[in-house]
Amino acid sequence: MVLEQIDGRRFTRRFEHRNLRGATVMVIGMARTGQAITDFLLQQGARVIAADTDHSKQGSLEERYKGQPVQFLLGPHQATEKLDLIILSPGVPCTGDFFDWVETNHIPVLGELELASRFLKRPIIAVTGTNGKTTITGMISHILVRSGYVGETAGNIGKPLASLVTEGRAESPEPLVLEVSSFQLETIQYFRPRVAIICNLAPDHLDRYATVQDYYETKSLISSNQTQEDCLWIGPGVAELCYPLTEAVIQHFGIGEHSEEGLYEIHDTVHQRIGDFIESMKIPWWKGTLIQTRLNAMAAVGAANSLGIPAFAGFNALQDYRPPRHRLEFIASVHDIACYNDSKATNVHAVCAALQSVPAPIFLIAGGRYKGDPLDPLVPLIREKVRHIYLLGESAIDFAHALSPFTEITIVRNMQEAVQRALTEQIGPATLLLSPACASWDMYQNYEQRGDDFAKAVREVAG
Numbered sequence: 347m348v349l350e351q352i353d354g355r356r357f358t359r360r361f362e363h364r365n366l367r368g369a370t371v372m373v374i375g376m377a378r379t380g381q382a383i384t385d386f387l388l389q390q391g392a393r394v395i396a397a398d399t400d401h402s403k404q405g406s407l408e409e410r411y412k413g414q415p416v417q418f419l420l421g422p423h424q425a426t427e428k429l430d431l432i433i434l435s436p437g438v439p440c441t442g443d444f445f446d447w448v449e450t451n452h453i454p455v456l457g458e459l460e461l462a463s464r465f466l467k468r469p470i471i472a473v474t475g476t477n478g479k480t481t482i483t484g485m486i487s488h489i490l491v492r493s494g495y496v497g498e499t500a501g502n503i504g505k506p507l508a509s510l511v512t513e514g515r516a517e518s519p520e521p522l523v524l525e526v527s528s529f530q531l532e533t534i535q536y537f538r539p540r541v542a543i544i545c546n547l548a549p550d551h552l553d554r555y556a557t558v559q560d561y562y563e564t565k566s567l568i569s570s571n572q573t574q575e576d577c578l579w580i581g582p583g584v585a586e587l588c589y590p591l592t593e594a595v596i597q598h599f600g601i602g603e604h605s606e607e608g609l610y611e612i613h614d615t616v617h618q619r620i621g622d623f624i625e626s627m628k629i630p631w632w633k634g635t636l637i638q639t640r641l642n643a644m645a646a647v648g649a650a651n652s653l654g655i656p657a658f659a660g661f662n663a664l665q666d667y668r669p670p671r672h673r674l675e676f677i678a679s680v681h682d683i684a685c686y687n688d689s690k691a692t693n694v695h696a697v698c699a700a701l702q703s704v705p706a707p708i709f710l711i712a713g714g715r716y717k718g719d720p721l722d723p724l725v726p727l728i729r730e731k732v733r734h735i736y737l738l739g740e741s742a743i744d745f746a747h748a749l750s751p752f753t754e755i756t757i758v759r760n761m762q763e764a765v766q767r768a769l770t771e772q773i774g775p776a777t778l779l780l781s782p783a784c785a786s787w788d789m790y791q792n793y794e795q796r797g798d799d800f801a802k803a804v805r806e807v808a809g
Contacts, residue, residue, distance in 0.1 A: 360535055361431055361454035364464055367391030374423065375435025376403055381410070382506035383433050383458050388414055389512050395419055395426060429453050433461055436502070436529040439554055457533035459526065462507035464536065467517040471649050472501075472537075474526045474568045475545030475581065477696040478642050481669050482545055483525040485646035490521060492663035493655050499523045502530065521653060529554075531567045538571040541652045545581045545645050547588060548695025549719035562588035569594050577652040579608070579645055597652070599644035601637065609644040609657065616644070618657050627658050631665040636674055636703035672797035674700055680808045682774025683709070685765075688781040689797030694719045698727060700781040706731035708777045709768045711761070711800070714784030716741040721748050724783070728752045734772065736764040740788040760789075761796070765803035778804070 363369075369392045373383050376398040387394050388411075396407060397419040404420050419426065423444035432448060432455045434440065440455070448455060463470070473483045483499055490497035500507050501524035510516060524539070528551060531537075547562050555561040565588070569578045572594035580590065582600040590596070598608035607619050616627045632640065647660035669675070672689040679685070688700045692714075701708065701724070708731050728735070734754045737745050742757045749755060758764045761780075768778050786796040 359452040359454040361456055366431075369393070369430040370395065370428065371431045371433060372397055372419075372426070372429050373433045373435070374398070375438045376400075376407060377435060377437075379458050379506045379508075380435045382508040382512070383435070383461070384411070384416065386462065386508040386512045387433075388416070393417075395429070397423060399423070431456065433458060434533055436527060440532065455533060456535065457530050458506055458508050459501065459524075459530040460534045460537050462511050463538075465511045465516050466507070466522070469519070469521040469541075469653065470524060470539040471521055471541045471543070471653070472524045472526045472539035472568055473543045473545065473645075473649075474528070474531065474565050475543065475584075476548045476550050476565075476693065477691070477699060478545045478638065478645075478673075479525045479527075480690075481642045481673055482543060482645045482649075483523050484670060485642060485664060485667055486523045486649050488667045489646060489650045489655060489660045489663045490523070493650070493659065496520050497523070499525070501525045502527045526568060528561060528564045531564050534567055534571075536571055537568075538573075539568065539576070541577050541579070541649045542568045542572060542594065543579045543581075543645050543649055544568060544584050544590065545642070546695065546699075547584050548693065548698075548723075550693045550695070550717065552718045559588070566590045566592075577649075579648045579652070581641060581645060597648055599641065599648050601640065609648050611640055611644065616657075616661065618651075625657075627661065629661045632661075638674060638699045638703040639669070672794055674703060675797070675801075677801045677804045678808050680769050680778075680804060681772075683769060683772065683776045683778050685769075685778040685804045686780070687797045687800050688779060689786070689793045689800065691781040691783065692785050692793060693717055694721060694723055694783050697781045697783045698723050700779060701727040701731055704777045704779055706777070707733040708779050709733060709772055710735045711738070711764045711768065711778070711780045712782050712784070713737040713742045713745055714739040714782045714786050714796070715788040716744065716784050721745070721783075724749070725752055733776070734768070736768055738764055738789070739782075739784060741784050745783075761799045762803045762806075765800065766807060769804070769807045 371392045372395040373380050374397045376396050384394050393415045395417045401420045425447050434457050473479050487497035487499050503525045549558045569590045569592035572592050574593050576594040578594040579597045598606040604610040614633045618625045650660045651657045675687040677685045691697050710732050729752050732753050737757050746755045780800045786793045790796040
């Protein structure tokens with residue numbers, strides 16, 4: 347099984363206990379999640395060794411935990427006194443001599459998700475996948491709020507899960523919606539959501555995983571502890587890439603006819619298949635929405651339906667939902683060219699989804715710090731829908747060599763030049779799409795700053 351393969355590679359020792367009083371626990375990574383873990387461990391009566399490679403955090407951490415049983419190890423990870431447990435922050439890769447020492451000494455390793463979930467007594471909806479996690483998590487929360495629940499989110503967005511336990515919100519009938527990354531799933535042992543979603547799978551994080559299949563199998567761990575009482579929703583193509591090993595009831599969602607149980611859309615009508623019974627629903631706001639929006643909505647409605655909320659009520663609740671920024675965000679129409687900010691699209695799969703969603707002809711702005719996933723899936727869509735690509739950032743020359751046989755290419759110096767040229771040299775009706783297929787760190791602090799720069803440039807041209 348996948349879980350055994352991952353544990354066998356690194357973490358063979360399981361941690362079975364819940365009582366942490368008197369335990370010595372090392373927390374690796376002392377950013378927001380690491381501090382939430384430390385607060386939780388101190389509340390549980392543990393002694394904490396706070397480790398981080400960044401020396402500059404020393405002063406603020408010492409001030410925060412003054413007078414408490416916290417020892418600081420800042421700099422390269424190093425072996426220390428007898429440890430009962432190690433807790434990893436999500437971004438910490440489990441590689442190097444230190445983790446060899448951890449495995450040799452049979453020290454159990456958990457992530458924040460696994461540890462905190464052991465103290466939760468709430469229905470959990472957990473969302474993972476390569477793209478769309480944040481939007482689907484927000485949609486589920488929105489449906490829950492419209493259905494009389496609080497609609498609280500946590501995990502990879504919102505508060506760390508450990509904070510909810512520390513704040514006394516661990517026990518409640520209120521569902522908790524979690525966005526879950528592959529990094530968080532690497533260290534689960536018993537984590538079991540009532541409802542799970544794997545919305546899609548595509549190559550990503552290949553700088554962390556040995557193969558793309560390792561990445562897919564890590565994603566599938568979200569359902570590895572589910573039972574027949576639980577439900578797993580999977581999106582288009584997931585089963586073909588990595589069929590989940592689970593006892594959960596599997597439901598599907600997608601565009602086009604389906605023989606499996608779940609939700610699917612054909613010609614603006616949504617159908618729900620339950621066994622041999624099919625219910626058809628006309629959704630008032632559905633026609634004309636982007637394909638990716640439809641897929642995200644079906645995933646969210648399906649998850650809520652698994653908690654007892656009727657599908658039609660879920661779709662109705664989403665009619666006033668507004669997606670997070672930088673995810674196919676409509677900015678303005680300039681010279682009859684509709685401008686979309688999809689700065690969050692940092693991998694090829696996300697760009698493919700965007701190209702499928704918006705109408706042709708498309709003028710595409712792409713480039714940045716390349717993450718290594720193959721560009722081949724873009725080729726058919728570029729041939730079919732993209733009239734011109736404006737490339738910027740570190741990857742511009744490499745992308746130009748790879749994509750120039752399929753459409754017109756212009757390398758630009760910055761976002762302002764890309765937008766200015768696209769909106770003044772081209773004639774609408776058309777679509778201008780920022781969907782970079784790259785990280786932003788070569789030119790920006792984050793993808794949000796990149797998206798804001800795009801929106802600003804569009805509005806400057808619009809006047």
